[in-house]
Amino acid sequence: MLQPSDRQRRLITFLLDNLVWFILIFILILFSLTIDKYFQIGIFINILRQATFVGILSIGLSLVIIAGHLDLSIESVMAFAAMITAFLVASGGVTLALGINPWLTLPAALLLGAIVGWANGFLVVRLQISAFIVTLAAFIGIRGLGLMITGGRSVYGLPDPLRAVASTTVVGLPLMVLILISCYALFHFILTRTTFGRHLYLIGGNATATFRAGINVKRLTITVFMLSGALAGLAGWLLSIRTNGATPNLGSGMLFEAFAAVVIGGVSLQGGVGRLTGVIAGVLLLSSIDTAINVMGLPPQFMQVIRGLLVLFAVLLDSLKLQIHRRYL
Amino acid sequence: MSSDSAADASIESSSKTATPLLRIEGVSKRFGTIEALQDVSFDIYPGEVVALLGDNGAGKSTLIKIISGTLEADSGQIYYNGEPVVIKSPSEAKALGIETVYQDLSLCLNVDVVANFFMGRELTHNVLGFKVLQEREMEAETEQVLGEIGTEIPSIRTNVEHLSGGQRQAIELSRFVHWGGKLVLLDEPFAALGVKQTRRGLELIERVKERGIAVVVITHNMIHAFQVADRVVVLRNGRVLGIRPAQATNPEEVVRLITGEIARQSA
Amino acid sequence: MNAYRKLLGVLVGTLLLFAGFGSALAQDKGTVVYLIPTLLDEFQTESQSAIEFVFPQLGYEVLSLDAQNRADLQLNQFDDAIELEPAAIILNAVDFDAAITGIEKARAAGIPVLVYDRLIRSIEVDFTSVSGNVQIGVIAAGEIARLLEERNGSPQGKVLQILGDPGDSYTLDIQQGFEATIAQYPDVELITNAALQWEATNAADIAEQQLLVNPDVDLIFSHAAHLSGAVQAVLEAQGKEPGDIYMVSSNGAPVGLSLIREGWLQAEIEQPLYAQIWGLAAFIDKIVAGEPLEPGTYDVLGLDGVLTMEAWGPNLALPGAAITADNVDDSRFWGNLQTPTSPVVPVE
Numbered sequence: 041m042l043q044p045s046d047r048q049r050r051l052i053t054f055l056l057d058n059l060v061w062f063i064l065i066f067i068l069i070l071f072s073l074t075i076d077k078y079f080q081i082g083i084f085i086n087i088l089r090q091a092t093f094v095g096i097l098s099i100g101l102s103l104v105i106i107a108g109h110l111d112l113s114i115e116s117v118m119a120f121a122a123m124i125t126a127f128l129v130a131s132g133g134v135t136l137a138l139g140i141n142p143w144l145t146l147p148a149a150l151l152l153g154a155i156v157g158w159a160n161g162f163l164v165v166r167l168q169i170s171a172f173i174v175t176l177a178a179f180i181g182i183r184g185l186g187l188m189i190t191g192g193r194s195v196y197g198l199p200d201p202l203r204a205v206a207s208t209t210v211v212g213l214p215l216m217v218l219i220l221i222s223c224y225a226l227f228h229f230i231l232t233r234t235t236f237g238r239h240l241y242l243i244g245g246n247a248t249a250t251f252r253a254g255i256n257v258k259r260l261t262i263t264v265f266m267l268s269g270a271l272a273g274l275a276g277w278l279l280s281i282r283t284n285g286a287t288p289n290l291g292s293g294m295l296f297e298a299f300a301a302v303v304i305g306g307v308s309l310q311g312g313v314g315r316l317t318g319v320i321a322g323v324l325l326l327s328s329i330d331t332a333i334n335v336m337g338l339p340p341q342f343m344q345v346i347r348g349l350l351v352l353f354a355v356l357l358d359s360l361k362l363q364i365h366r367r368y369l
Numbered sequence: 370m371s372s373d374s375a376a377d378a379s380i381e382s383s384s385k386t387a388t389p390l391l392r393i394e395g396v397s398k399r400f401g402t403i404e405a406l407q408d409v410s411f412d413i414y415p416g417e418v419v420a421l422l423g424d425n426g427a428g429k430s431t432l433i434k435i436i437s438g439t440l441e442a443d444s445g446q447i448y449y450n451g452e453p454v455v456i457k458s459p460s461e462a463k464a465l466g467i468e469t470v471y472q473d474l475s476l477c478l479n480v481d482v483v484a485n486f487f488m489g490r491e492l493t494h495n496v497l498g499f500k501v502l503q504e505r506e507m508e509a510e511t512e513q514v515l516g517e518i519g520t521e522i523p524s525i526r527t528n529v530e531h532l533s534g535g536q537r538q539a540i541e542l543s544r545f546v547h548w549g550g551k552l553v554l555l556d557e558p559f560a561a562l563g564v565k566q567t568r569r570g571l572e573l574i575e576r577v578k579e580r581g582i583a584v585v586v587i588t589h590n591m592i593h594a595f596q597v598a599d600r601v602v603v604l605r606n607g608r609v610l611g612i613r614p615a616q617a618t619n620p621e622e623v624v625r626l627i628t629g630e631i632a633r634q635s636a
Numbered sequence: 637m638n639a640y641r642k643l644l645g646v647l648v649g650t651l652l653l654f655a656g657f658g659s660a661l662a663q664d665k666g667t668v669v670y671l672i673p674t675l676l677d678e679f680q681t682e683s684q685s686a687i688e689f690v691f692p693q694l695g696y697e698v699l700s701l702d703a704q705n706r707a708d709l710q711l712n713q714f715d716d717a718i719e720l721e722p723a724a725i726i727l728n729a730v731d732f733d734a735a736i737t738g739i740e741k742a743r744a745a746g747i748p749v750l751v752y753d754r755l756i757r758s759i760e761v762d763f764t765s766v767s768g769n770v771q772i773g774v775i776a777a778g779e780i781a782r783l784l785e786e787r788n789g790s791p792q793g794k795v796l797q798i799l800g801d802p803g804d805s806y807t808l809d810i811q812q813g814f815e816a817t818i819a820q821y822p823d824v825e826l827i828t829n830a831a832l833q834w835e836a837t838n839a840a841d842i843a844e845q846q847l848l849v850n851p852d853v854d855l856i857f858s859h860a861a862h863l864s865g866a867v868q869a870v871l872e873a874q875g876k877e878p879g880d881i882y883m884v885s886s887n888g889a890p891v892g893l894s895l896i897r898e899g900w901l902q903a904e905i906e907q908p909l910y911a912q913i914w915g916l917a918a919f920i921d922k923i924v925a926g927e928p929l930e931p932g933t934y935d936v937l938g939l940d941g942v943l944t945m946e947a948w949g950p951n952l953a954l955p956g957a958a959i960t961a962d963n964v965d966d967s968r969f970w971g972n973l974q975t976p977t978s979p980v981v982p983v984e
């Protein structure tokens with residue numbers, strides 16, 4: 041009696057937990073059957089490559105949300121990091137055109153993101169200001185900071201070694217895609233297998249209990265904001281390589297895409313719940329739909345509507361999952 | 370009653386010879402205009418069970434939180450094994466061997482029983498600088514401890530949100546039994562428990578006491594208090610109204626102390 | 637002696653300008669408020685610099701307000717501007733229809749409204765200085781036909797058109813002029829996608845997708861140079877050389893000129909940013925004084941500006957120009973960021 045119900049329960053849980061993947065596979069099959077030229081390796085690689093930036097942003101966002109906070113600053117941090125990368129070493133537009141080793145821009149971008157993240161975390165933890173307000177301020181302010189540095193102008197023409205990052209492929213996969221996959225693998229491991237990851241879930245579930253258990257909640261919270269910032273810095277560095285420079289509105293709209301991906305991927309905005317395996321599926325789902333719309337030549341307004349419906353669907357799905365769990369498991 | 374007299378003997382010998390495990394001296398705490406604790410002093414000896422009694426709002430939880438490092442006292446001094454200590458955080462309290470069960474449960478509902486049981490004490494091994502969780506070891510240990518305590522939980526891999534109130538409290542209790550180092554603080558630990566589970570809870574207190582661990586237990590149930598306590602400490606409006614050996618007083622007197630029918634008496 | 641004093645004057649004037657004390661010069665004729673739609677676009681940023689450079693020379697103080705692409709914010713700025721009782725308001729609208737209430741209010745308060753760059757046809761204003769985005773589309777189509785002929789022997793081939801934000805009439809006007817003209821060439825196949833919010837990454841994504849499903853694309857026409865910048869990065873990442881796929885874009889931003897010099901971009905249709913502003917400045921005194929304007933052809937920074945009386949008021953149209961490798965270094969192109977030194981010649 042107990043044995044089969046246990047197995048059934050596990051099956052249902054598995055299906056519910058991986059629902060986004062099933063939707064993604066369903067959509068990919070649907071598009072492949074209905075859209076001319078959609079089914080080819082190149083298209084799938086493009087879907088992955090174009091998911092790089094929102095994908096990396098979504099990792100940081102997920103970490104912060106799982107720990108029970110929010111980070112709205114990531115898009116601006118990404119844009120700012122892209123701007124700084126270009127500003128330091130690009131050859132055209134508003135640039136310092138420093139003759140430094142171009143690879144130094146990577147630690148610069150990461151550091152920049154980590155510093156912003158530290159400031160966010162510090163204000164949230166020490167001054168007890170809500171993360172929403174703190175990171176909203178950063179979202180607005182840091183976009184402005186990028187504009188100030190370049191006077192609202194573009195920077196373009198990165199040095200060859202950096203540009204090579206965009207064109208390099210390893211065993212048929214673009215380097216960008218490998219970076220994306222590595223980031224997901226690393227942070228999935230951290231979240232599910234290490235004490236750090238475990239503690240993020242604990243904080244998101246009940247910060248008071250976690251504190252009482254002797255866990256340094258404040259330090260962990262600051263760390264998670266720094267990670268989110270550094271990941272945004274990485275995304276920015278890659279984005280400037282992708283577009284061979286930086287424009288004032290670079291990456292605008294990606295914050296909401298990342299939020300949509302994270303929610304579709306099953307991360308609860310309440311904190312404490314969610315897995316990166318779901319998030320990457322959410323990111324790829326959005327990327328696949330964008331690609332389909334581009335290839336079909338549909339009016340781009342469709343994208344917005346479809347995304348809106350998807351987010352709504354994800355939220356409905358979440359409450360449905362909870363009900364199924366309550367009633368049958 | 371034989372256990373009572375045994376405890377009696379141990380108190381008398383320890384109060385004469387040993388230093389107290391924990392000494393609280395003149396501790397005060399205010400919340401705005403509310404004086405939650407005023408000049409509170411008492412001692413706890415190793416292997417002793419102290420019942421901390423008092424009406425709602427008397428300051429019991431506040432006192433527990435100060436000892437466990439969750440709150441800071443405004444004034445006063447705490448001695449641990451005769452040494453003056455400042456307990457600034459729960460992790461410092463744990464390092465001293467103080468384990469606490471709080472009145473509002475300290476569980477994370479979003480993770481499973483194992484994760485809750487090992488909260489802050491995860492078993493890990495080092496992989497390339499990462500502290501990697503040893504899930505299997507933790508699972509086995511949790512299973513064993515819960516089994517010893519006799520708690521029935523269908524699967525220790527289910528999230529705590531799917532467990533009943535009693536099962537949740539049982540996890541809390543299993544934590545203090547297993548992790549209790551030298552001093553265990555229990556703030557109304559039986560509030561959500563049924564009759565049978567409460568009896569088991571009282572047995573658990575006896576068990577840790579036998580291991581030489583000191584226990585401070587808060588309860589509103591006089592029968593429970595007198596069943597396990599060696600001494601009772603009565604708080605009223607943030608002040609210590611009386612400290613009595615359990616067999617030198619009775620529930621009626623304590624109730625009158627709690628409700629203020631007996632004025633302050635020196636202990 | 638005289639030359640020395642003049643130089644000193646210029647020096648002091650420049651210093652004051654740089655220190656933000658431009659107002660010191662300008663008390664006499666009042667304030668001109670410039671309502672900018674966004675500063676996330678280089679064209680707009682440069683237009684602000686140019687307006688803040690030119691109008692103080694004529695004795696006007698300039699106050700620039702950025703609407704951050706929000707039509708509602710621009711309406712609030714209209715209200716604020718009216719309170720300041722400026723000599724004139726220069727409007728570069730976020731949204732044509734939304735701006736109408738603001739225009740009506742300002743003109744009812746006796747403040748002349750001059751429309752810059754984004755043409756508004758549905759209401760009368762005091763002056764309009766535009767390059768005509770439809771016209772830019774027409775010029776682009778001509779250039780593209782020429783390039784396809786150069787490439788394929790006759791005007792035929794596949795063109796990928798990358799619009800800006802589909803909610804922005806700036807891009808829709810270019811599209812209209814472009815598509816109407818390119819339709820004359822039946823052998824040109826057109827694919828159209830839009831880069832939401834004029835965001836460069838979106839343009840890169842589009843180029844990448846289309847090159848997969850339509851690898852035989854001959855030419856990519858982006859509605860702004862910074863989109864071409866991202867497209868070029870994609871082409872390069874795919875191992876393409878300059879000229880393998882032709883590129884054309886419109887607006888003439890610095891990155892476009894740089895791409896022309898590198899050989900990636902074959903033509904850039906520039907908006908005559910400076911001429912449009914010099915045109916506004918040439919007429920400002922008359923407009924503020926309420927004097928009638930004469931239709932006709934006026935020389936503005938060497939371009940033939942045609943002033944006509946339209947339903948929406950006096951309209952100065954300035955021709956856009958095609959920039960190619962042959963003329964890319966010409967300083968009149970705003971993408972070279974050399975603000976013209978020629979003084980404004982007020983219309984008599």
Ligand SMILES: Nc1ncnc2c1ncn2[C@@H]1O[C@H](COP(=O)(O)OP(=O)(O)O)[C@@H](O)[C@H]1O
Pocket residue numbers: 400403404405423424425426427428429430431432
């Ligand atoms: N965090 C707090 N802020 C303000 N007042 C508090 C706080 N915690 C406790 N108090 C007040 O301090 C007094 C003692 O509370 P508590 O220690 O919880 O009492 P008990 O546990 O004995 O019922 C009460 O009056 C309570 O309202």
Ligand SMILES: [Mg+2]
Pocket residue numbers: 429430431472556
């Ligand atoms: Mg209490």
